[in-house]
Amino acid sequence: MELKFERVSKNYKDKKVLKDISVTMGTGVYGLLGPNGAGKTTMIKMMADVLRPDSGQILYDGRNIRSIGDEYRAKVGYLPQEISFYSNFTGRDYLEYSAALKGMEKSYTKKRIEELAYHVGLQNDLKRQCRAYSGGMQRRLGIAQALLDNPEILILDEPTAGLDPLERVKFRNIISAYSNDRLVLLSTHIVSDIEHIASKIMMMEYGVIRYVNTREEYIKMAKNCVWIVKMSAEKLVKYQNNAVISNVIAKEGVMEVRVIDDEKPFANAVQTAPTLEDAYLYIFNYLPEKARR
Numbered sequence: 001m002e003l004k005f006e007r008v009s010k011n012y013k014d015k016k017v018l019k020d021i022s023v024t025m026g027t028g029v030y031g032l033l034g035p036n037g038a039g040k041t042t043m044i045k046m047m048a049d050v051l052r053p054d055s056g057q058i059l060y061d062g063r064n065i066r067s068i069g070d071e072y073r074a075k076v077g078y079l080p081q082e083i084s085f086y087s088n089f090t091g092r093d094y095l096e097y098s099a100a101l102k103g104m105e106k107s108y109t110k111k112r113i114e115e116l117a118y119h120v121g122l123q124n125d126l127k128r129q130c131r132a133y134s135g136g137m138q139r140r141l142g143i144a145q146a147l148l149d150n151p152e153i154l155i156l157d158e159p160t161a162g163l164d165p166l167e168r169v170k171f172r173n174i175i176s177a178y179s180n181d182r183l184v185l186l187s188t189h190i191v192s193d194i195e196h197i198a199s200k201i202m203m204m205e206y207g208v209i210r211y212v213n214t215r216e217e218y219i220k221m222a223k224n225c226v227w228i229v230k231m232s233a234e235k236l237v238k239y240q241n242n243a244v245i246s247n248v249i250a251k252e253g254v255m256e257v258r259v260i261d262d263e264k265p266f267a268n269a270v271q272t273a274p275t276l277e278d279a280y281l282y283i284f285n286y287l288p289e290k291a292r293r
């Protein structure tokens with residue numbers, strides 16, 4: 001299976017939100033990372049076929065998804081950034097309603113709801129009203145909704161917002177197990193959510209996909225650019241406004257600062273191996289914009 005964005009653009013009034021995006025995806029987990037306002041949700045809505053490109057096209061196995069229509073949408077599971085629930089709905093009502101909209105058969109729906117409720121840890125909560133769910137529970141219910149009909153293409157817009165650390169790990173395991181022979185696109189601000197499950201990571205900014213690389217390729221980009229520097233708290237206060245700092249640990253009154261820099265920033269700086277988060281900061285906060293184009 002192949003899903004291809006071919007020179008896709010979108011404007012809101014005079015603002016170019018997506019600029020000539022071309023990218024080809026196959027099976028596997030794709031991560032979509034980028035700063036606020038980069039255009040991630042806009043791209044995702046187009047892939048879910050809830051928003052049309054102004055120009056360009058999206059092709060599923062060579063056919064424009066607009067001309068495939070319902071048949072394409074039936075292959076897609078979509079978790080939007082904002083989920084809305086009818087306030088009197090229980091978790092089960094919501095999943096049954098979503099299954100009916102997807103045209104799922106009733107006896108299969110019942111079985112599938114039980115299975116998914118268990119997977120997302122809501123098996124004891126389906127009778128409760130969704131409005132009484134915590135933010136994390138609502139997110140998990142949304143994830144179950146997106147997985148209902150075993151979609152070939154699963155599109156998740158910030159699926160881990162509001163999940164606690166244990167729920168995040170569980171979520172990652174569900175997605176890893178699910179992605180075999182399917183396409184999963186996952187947008188997030190949380191680098192660690194995709195670091196170990198995405199086979200390819202797209203980095204997006206100002207409506208452009210700057211890179212489509214593996215985690216290892218990004219880490220290579222930031223090689224020799226991550227340093228640990230020990231300094232006093234006073235020095236850190238002065239230094240931090242002119243530096244890209246990925247982390248600070250206070251140890252017995254001394255600050256251990258993780259600095260992103262092409263050159264050794266201080267004589268006592270010790271080079272260390274980059275993580276994907278360091279690479280993200282290096283690309284978006286350290287490299288001058290023209291170097292990313």
Ligand SMILES: Nc1ncnc2c1ncn2[C@@H]1O[C@H](COP(=O)(O)OP(=O)(O)OP(=O)(O)O)[C@@H](O)[C@H]1O
Nearest residue numbers: 012013017034035036037038039040041042043081
């Ligand atoms: N319906 C709309 N009308 C006008 N402008 C919009 C609309 N939707 C999005 N935008 C603008 O388009 C740009 C891209 O928005 P989008 O939501 O796609 O970015 P994003 O990368 O998903 O951001 P975030 O990470 O904050 O969710 C932003 O500048 C946003 O303000």
